[in-house]
Amino acid sequence: MRIGELSRATGVEVETIRYYEKAGLLPPPSRADNGYRAYSSSHLERLAFVRHCRALDISLADIGRLLDFLDHPEAACGDINRLVEAQLDRVRARIVSLQALERQLSALRRHCDEDLQVRDCGILQELVGAARGEACACHERGAPA
Structure with missing residues (x-):
């Protein structure tokens, strides 16, 4: 899916999605042949997680820590x-x-x-x-x- 579709699906503004990518909260998406970012369902899930954490007023730094925990389920x-x-x-x-x-x-x-x-x-x-x-x-x- 393209960034606009991801934005609509999660309610997160396009610029915020790009910011989260730069901040390392979202992995870089693959690129389609036309150069557009191609987001997967894992991006959708991760972005929904970030959005929910932000709704709980959790800082971006702490969200990054939580995402690290998700990436290391054995911890x-x-x-x-x-x-x-x-x-x-x-x-x-x-x-x-x-x-x-x-x-x-x-x-x-x-x-x-x-x-x-x-x-x-x-x-x-x-x-x-x-x-x-x-x-x-x-x-x-x-x-x-």
Whole structure:
């Protein structure tokens, strides 16, 4: 199959497929007589694997490690467990960060609950004040912006 067909079959953009090839996540495809790349079902499967890993927000470096494990099925899977555990730690840290961001935005949002003119918007006043180094409603006193 050609790259466009592979793209449609996996939902991965053509440029991303080319990038994955350059990054070594996909083996180089063979070339047809006309010079076009000719992808096989193994490319389709590998690309679907990469896409699924990216949907789990696994880094390209870690996806490369997982692909190496796939290529060496006799290896122990302890490192895979540690890799996924590290990913879980990153996700959990991001959740905590996003919850703090939600609290900050909610505090900011409470400063303008009317349909006012821009000059009277409490949200913009808070943001401008923070840009000037003043305390902002969305950050506790002494907390970094």
